[in-house]
Amino acid sequence: xxxxxxxxxxxxxxxxxxxxxxxxxxxxxxxxxxxxxxxxxxxxxxxxxxxxxxxxxxxxxxxxxxxxxxxxxxxxxxxxxxxxxxxxxxxxxxxxxxxxxxxxxxxxxxxxxxxxxxxxxxxxxxxxxxxxxxxxxxxxxxxxxxxxxxxxxxxxxxxxxxxxxxxxxxxxxxxxxxxxxxxxxxxxxxxxxxxxxxxxxxxxxxxxxxxxxxxxxxxxxxxxxxxxxxxxxxxxxxxxxxxxxxxxxxxxxxxxxxxxxxxxxxxxxxxxxxxxxxxxxxxxxxxxxxxxxxxxxxxxxxxxxxxxxxxxxxxxxxxxxxxxxxxxxxxxxxxxxxxxxxxxxxxxxxxxxxxxxxxxxxxxxxxxxxxxxxxxxxxxxxxxxxxxxxxxxxxxxxxxxxxxxxxxxxxxxxxxxxxxxxxxxxxxxxxxxxxxxxxxxxxxxxxxxxxxxxxxxxxxxxxxxxxxxxxxxxxxxxxxxxxxxxxxxxxxxxxxxxxxxxxxxxxxxxxxxxxxxxxxxxxxxxxxxxxxxxxxxxxxxxxxxxxxxxxxxxxxxxxxxxxxxxxxxxxxxxxxxxxxxxxxxxxxxxxxxxxxxxxxxxxxxxxxxxxxxxxxxxxxxxxxxxxxxxxxxxxxxxxxxxxxxxxxxxxxxxxxxxxxxxxxxxxxxxxxxxxxxxxxxxxxxxxxxxxxxxxxxxxxxxxxxxxxxxxxxxxxxxxxxxxxxxxxxxxxxxxxxxxxxxxxxxxxxxxxxxxxxxxxxxxxxxxxxxxxxxxxxxxxxxxxxxxxxxxxxx
Numbered sequence: 001x002x003x004x005x006x007x008x009x010x011x012x013x014x015x016x017x018x019x020x021x022x023x024x025x026x027x028x029x030x031x032x033x034x035x036x037x038x039x040x041x042x043x044x045x046x047x048x049x050x051x052x053x054x055x056x057x058x059x060x061x062x063x064x065x066x067x068x069x070x071x072x073x074x075x076x077x078x079x080x081x082x083x084x085x086x087x088x089x090x091x092x093x094x095x096x097x098x099x100x101x102x103x104x105x106x107x108x109x110x111x112x113x114x115x116x117x118x119x120x121x122x123x124x125x126x127x128x129x130x131x132x133x134x135x136x137x138x139x140x141x142x143x144x145x146x147x148x149x150x151x152x153x154x155x156x157x158x159x160x161x162x163x164x165x166x167x168x169x170x171x172x173x174x175x176x177x178x179x180x181x182x183x184x185x186x187x188x189x190x191x192x193x194x195x196x197x198x199x200x201x202x203x204x205x206x207x208x209x210x211x212x213x214x215x216x217x218x219x220x221x222x223x224x225x226x227x228x229x230x231x232x233x234x235x236x237x238x239x240x241x242x243x244x245x246x247x248x249x250x251x252x253x254x255x256x257x258x259x260x261x262x263x264x265x266x267x268x269x270x271x272x273x274x275x276x277x278x279x280x281x282x283x284x285x286x287x288x289x290x291x292x293x294x295x296x297x298x299x300x301x302x303x304x305x306x307x308x309x310x311x312x313x314x315x316x317x318x319x320x321x322x323x324x325x326x327x328x329x330x331x332x333x334x335x336x337x338x339x340x341x342x343x344x345x346x347x348x349x350x351x352x353x354x355x356x357x358x359x360x361x362x363x364x365x366x367x368x369x370x371x372x373x374x375x376x377x378x379x380x381x382x383x384x385x386x387x388x389x390x391x392x393x394x395x396x397x398x399x400x401x402x403x404x405x406x407x408x409x410x411x412x413x414x415x416x417x418x419x420x421x422x423x424x425x426x427x428x429x430x431x432x433x434x435x436x437x438x439x440x441x442x443x444x445x446x447x448x449x450x451x452x453x454x455x456x457x458x459x460x461x462x463x464x465x466x467x468x469x470x471x472x473x474x475x476x477x478x479x480x481x482x483x484x485x486x487x488x489x490x491x492x493x494x495x496x497x498x499x500x501x502x503x504x505x506x507x508x509x510x511x512x513x514x515x516x517x518x519x520x521x522x523x524x525x526x527x528x529x530x531x532x533x534x535x536x537x538x539x540x541x542x543x544x545x546x547x548x549x550x551x552x553x554x555x556x557x558x559x560x561x562x563x564x565x566x567x568x569x570x571x572x573x574x575x576x577x578x579x580x581x582x583x584x585x586x587x588x589x590x591x592x593x594x595x596x597x598x599x600x601x602x603x604x605x606x607x608x609x610x611x612x613x614x615x616x617x618x619x620x621x622x623x624x625x626x627x628x629x630x631x632x633x634x635x636x637x638x639x640x641x642x643x644x645x646x647x648x649x650x651x652x653x654x655x656x657x658x659x660x661x662x663x664x665x666x667x668x669x670x671x672x673x674x675x676x677x678x679x680x681x682x683x684x685x686x687x688x689x690x691x692x693x694x695x696x697x698x699x700x701x702x703x704x705x706x707x708x709x710x711x712x713x714x715x716x717x718x719x720x721x722x723x724x725x726x727x728x729x730x731x732x733x734x735x736x737x738x739x740x741x742x743x744x745x746x747x748x749x750x751x752x753x754x755x756x757x758x759x760x761x762x763x764x765x766x767x768x769x770x771x772x773x774x775x776x777x778x779x780x781x782x783x784x785x786x787x788x789x790x791x792x793x794x
Contacts, residue, residue, distance in 0.1 A: 012255050019354040020071055020251050022341060023103065026352045027067035028295055029336040030099035033121070034128035035060060035314060036329060041121040042338055042346055047330040049320040056319070057129035058136045059092040061312040062176060064294040065208045066096035069174055070363065071355060072254045074104070076262055078357035082170050085368045085481070087159045089185075090176035090208065091138035091149010095128060098142060103348055104356045106143045106364030110516055118346025140510040140517065144364035146371070146480040148503050153182035154473045159203045160191035161477020162368060165419040165461075169201035169368060170265070177209045177218035184469035184500075189235040191470065194444045196459055197272035197281050199419065202265045205237070205285045210292035212309035221289070228287065237285040238264065245291050245307075257286050278458070280446045295335070297328055367482075372518025374482030378421060378577055381410040383570050387599035390567065393615060394641070394792025397592040400634070401528050403566040404573055404588070405436035408486070411577070412440035412461065415484075422478055424463045424471040425488035432488050432528045433590040437462055468496040475523065476504055484521040484577065491527040491587065492534065492543040501550065501583060508581050509554040519580035526573075528590045530697070531721055532635040532734065538727035544698035544720075547664070550585050551702065555673040560585045560664045562697055564637040565595050567602035568662060575606065587697060589634040591730075594792060596637070609663030609675060610685065616644050616658035616794060625657035627752050628686055629744065632661040633697025636720075639734060640695045641792055642741035647748060648794070650762045654752070659685060667706040679711065688712045691751035695739055696720040717747060731783040735773055742766040 012020070033041055035058040040051040066088060077084045088097050101107040102124055107114055114120045114127075127133030134141050137149035147158050159173035179185050195203065209221040220228060225241065232239045240257045244250045261284040271277035293311020298304070305315045316325045316332075341352050360366055367373045386407045388398050408423060415421040423429065423437055435455075442457025443464055449456050463474060468489060475485045504523055511517040527546065534541040550558050559582050563569040569588045576584035596613075597605055605611055619625050631640040637660060647656050661667065668676035677685070686692050688711045696703050700720035707713055724736045734740040749755045749763045756763075769784075776784050 012252055017248060017251055019351050020075060020255070021247060022349075022351045023074070023353075023355050024067055024071045024247070024251075025336040026103060026341040026348060027070065027096060027099045028064055029333060029338050029341065030102060030121070030124070031063040031067065031095035032060065032333055033125045034058065034095040034098060036319065038126040038130070039122065041125050042118055042342060043330065043333060047326060049326060052319045052326070052329070053126075053130065054320065055129075056314045056317060058095055059313050060095070060296055060315055061212070061292040062090040062093035062208070062210065063096040064296070065210055065288060065290050066090065066093045066174060067100065068250065068254060068290065069172070069206055069208070069288070070096065070100040072258050073172055073363060074355045074357060075255065076258045077361055077363070078355060080262065081361065082262075083168050083361070083366070083368075084170045084172065084363060085146070085162055085366050086144070086363050087147045087155045087162070087171065087173040088138045088145065088149060089147070089152065089155030089174050089179045091147060092136065094135065094137045094139070094142065094149060097138045097145065098124065098128065098134070101143045101364035103352065104362045104364055106362050109365070110143045116347055121342075121346050140507050140514060144362075144366060144369045146369050146477065148507055151499060151503055152176065152179035153184035153469070154476070154500060154503075155179060156185055156203075156205060157188040157191060157470050157473020158477035158480070159205075160188070160195060161474040162481045163195065163201035163203050164422065164474070164478055165199060165483065166201040166368070166481065167199055170204060170262070171201060172204045172206060174206045174208055177207070177211070177221050178213040180207065180220050181218065184467075184473065187465075187467040187470050188473060190465065191474070192236050192283055193280070193447045194463060194465070195446065196444065197269050199459055202269065203283065204261055204265065207285060207287045209287065209289045210294075211307065212292050212312065214312050215309050232285055232287070236280070236282055238282050239285050239287050241287045241289070243289040245294065250290065254288070260284070261286055297332055300325070300328070369481075370516070370518055371480050371482030372520045372580075375518070375521060376418070376420065378411065378484045378521070379414040380574055380577060381407065381414065383407070383574055383603075384599055385410065386570055388566050388595050390595045390598045393596045393794070394594045396595045398566040398595055399433050399590055400563065400566040400569040400588045400593055401526070401590040402433040402436070404526070404569050405434035407570055407573060408434060409436040409440045412437050416440065419461065420483040422461045422463060422475070422483070422485045423488065424475050424485060426468050426471055426493070427464045427466045428488060428490060428529070429462055429464060432526070434488060468493060469500065472497040472500045476500070479521050479523060482520065486524045486526060486577070488526045488528070490541065491530040491546065492541045494525060494527055494546045495543060495549070498546070498549055502553070505553045505557050505583050508557045508583070512556065512581060522576060522579040522582040522584050524576045524584045525586065527585060527587045530587060530589060531725070532633075532697070533589060533591045533730060534725070535728050535730050535733050539725040542721070542725035544587075547585060547587065547698050548702050550583060551665070551706075553583075555665070555668070557581065558583050558585075559675070560587075561662055562587050562632040562634075562664060563606070563662055564631070564634050564660060565593055565597060565602075567595065567597050567599050568606055570599070571602045571606040572662065587633065593634050594638060605660070606662050609666040610659060610661040610677075612685065613658045613660055616641055618644075618648055618652070618654065618656045620655070623655060624687060625655045625690060627654065627748050628657045628659055628690055628692040629748075630659040630661060630686070630692055630694040631696075632664055632694075635734065636695035636697055636739060639739055639741045639744060641794075642790060643744035643748070645792065645794060646741060646745050650745070650765075651755070651759055654748075664706070667703065669709055682710055683712065686710070686712055690715060691748070692716045693744055693747050693751070694718045695744060717751060719744065719747070729777050729781070729783045731773065731787045732777055735770060740770070742769045
């Protein structure tokens with residue numbers, strides 16, 4: 001329902017204050033219990049060392065603030081009947097989010113063995129950061145979460161991604177002051193310039209300043225309030241401050257701030273949706289200042305703790321061995337007056353539960369945090385509508401990503417009403433030849449528009465910001481809440497999100513083991529402007545290593561594809577956009593590329609993942625090949641085919657097999673990856689004893705790593721990128737890295753028994769061609785005519 005269904009509240013009554021405080025105290029009690037206890041959860045007997053866990057793990061410092069936010073979100077969600085989701089940026093405060101999920105009942109519904117009574121409380125406590133239990137961070141196992149708290153910086157971009165195309169959703173986002181120092185978080189403040197107040201939901205940032213990180217003060221907490229306000233206003237927000245350490249006063253201020261913020265959001269949405277305002281909204285942000293480790297021990301062993309960095313993790317560390325620490329822990333836990341909060345059976349009392357909304361309105365039960373429940377099949381158009389005609393291999397050229405752009409336009413058009421597909425990228429949609437999508441949707445933009453601007457659209461679903469972190473965060477939040485998307489990026493600079501993709505892959509691997517988590521749409525990368533055609537931008541733009549990084553991760557969750565032409569790219573794109581629970585990396589060129597396969601051939605070849613191109617080789621079916629020329633990637637494929645053509649002309653008696661690999665994981669053994677080949681399949685394709693010359697798009701040692709267990713691995717020789725690059729001609733890039741057709745022919749002569757002497761003249765001709773190239777480009781500045789004008793005539 002609209003946030004506008006409830007107007008500004010009057011000051012809290014004493015009864016409302018009592019219920020909020022009771023809920024907050026209960027959450028704090030449960031948070032402490034998770035960190036420390038493995039028995040005696042309600043302190044029904046004096047605390048003894050054996051009741052305490054032998055290893056104390058977890059983060060107390062942020063938990064009281066998170067519990068305060070959760071308590072007050074409960075109040076406004078219930079009062080206004082709001083559809084809400086919360087992103088917990090200080091996700092290492094896992095005890096707080098788990099405590100609140102248990103209190104509201106969503107945890108017991110998800111995990112029936114953790115009942116909402118004394119036995120369930122004991123299980124909740126013991127399982128936390130315990131072998132066979134649950135992580136200390138907010139994690140996939142946590143109901144209501146879409147954000148792994150193990151790495152900081154991504155909460156706000158996740159929140160905006162969740163709000164996109166969710167017009168009735170309120171996404172609260174708690175940002176820790178340590179997290180606020182990270183680069184990804186700093187860039188994500190600008191997401192409000194892309195949030196459409198008409199068709200998107202609202203994001204309410206809550207900047208929680210408790211003063212310290214692990215061992216140091218935080219920058220924003222030490223800024224004077226006026227300077228911090230200037231910063232937040234500069235980002236386009238209107239700050240609302242809540243400061244204090246007296247619980248009753250803070251409750252009243254927090255309730256007022258929440259009502260104020262939601263009333264402002266409602267007014268901004270009403271102005272845009274009903275009054276057709278086109279002014280860029282200045283959304284509210286709550287700045288919450290409370291002590292780190294609030295309500296915990298004020299001092300321990302004569303040193304201050306509450307309000308200092310010492311409260312960050314475990315304030316009392318020697319509870320099993322130090323009787324004074326044990327006494328202090330019991331005193332601390334009893335200060336919350338658990339007998340007022342839980343009945344004799346351990347169930348929360350009615351006062352504690354009074355502020356909690358019902359059903360799916362509970363923050364731990366919202367389907368937006370289990371996006372697969374909301375996911376619909378993507379309406380993908382027939383590939384034949386966009387396929388390029390191929391009468392024979394290599395007779396025509398197309399720019400593969402431009403062809404893909406036509407298909408993506410069709411996807412954008414098909415989702416125009418349902419609005420559940422987005423294309424994101426760092427200022428590169430047109431550069432990557434995908435600009436056809438603008439015919440179906442412009443670029444999201446809420447800031448000023450000048451007459452010279454093109455394709456800007458207040459309601460657009462193409463999103464560009466020159467921050468790969470923000471693009472990644474937006475798309476992750478969008479996918480995790482049940483939608484579809486594609487991330488287009490220059491190959492060299494996708495490395496910027498290496499750490500973010502790590503976290504997403506870990507999330508997917510974990511959720512696959514949680515039956516209550518429904519599968520979500522895959523995170524799809526299109527990497528183009530790649531290493532072999534960055535001859536104009538030079539060395540800084542030449543790095544194909546993202547594939548190596550991704551293939552280090554869980555085999556069940558990662559897929560990598562190298563479509564060699566336009567039709568294979570269409571086939572791969574159709575596959576990855578239909579897939580679930582993967583990270584798919586597609587590497588494809590945007591420059592003119594030869595068309596090798598018809599659409600039907602492309603579908604079959606991509607389904608196979610790797611196969612023989614009979615038309616490209618010289619096998620006659622009566623004997624085994626003398627050599628296998630393998631390739632993965634568009635430029636390596638062209639060089640292999642050019643080498644095969646040279647061999648046909650120069651050494652016609654040689655039996656050459658050409659193998660193209662689209663799905664690079666096919667090289668792995670079947671027991672190591674779901675897409676891997678059995679040894680029988682691999683040996684049949686590559687042979688067990690013949691030389692295999694493999695031209696690969698990226699770093700050559702990856703192919704060796706994938707195939708090292710194969711029988712024929714000693715015969716495998718890989719050419720690829722050797723970290724040699726500069727501003728030069730396209731063919732000079734392959735020459736410099738020994739991936740060129742002439743070098744491949746020389747490799748064949750060097751490795752096929754008997755050719756070294758018999759084909760010495762041919763080898764010399766190849767070396768002469770490389771030298772001729774070297775002289776030519778330095779005189780003319782372009783590639784040799786025999787290379788630039790080459791065509792396949794097989």
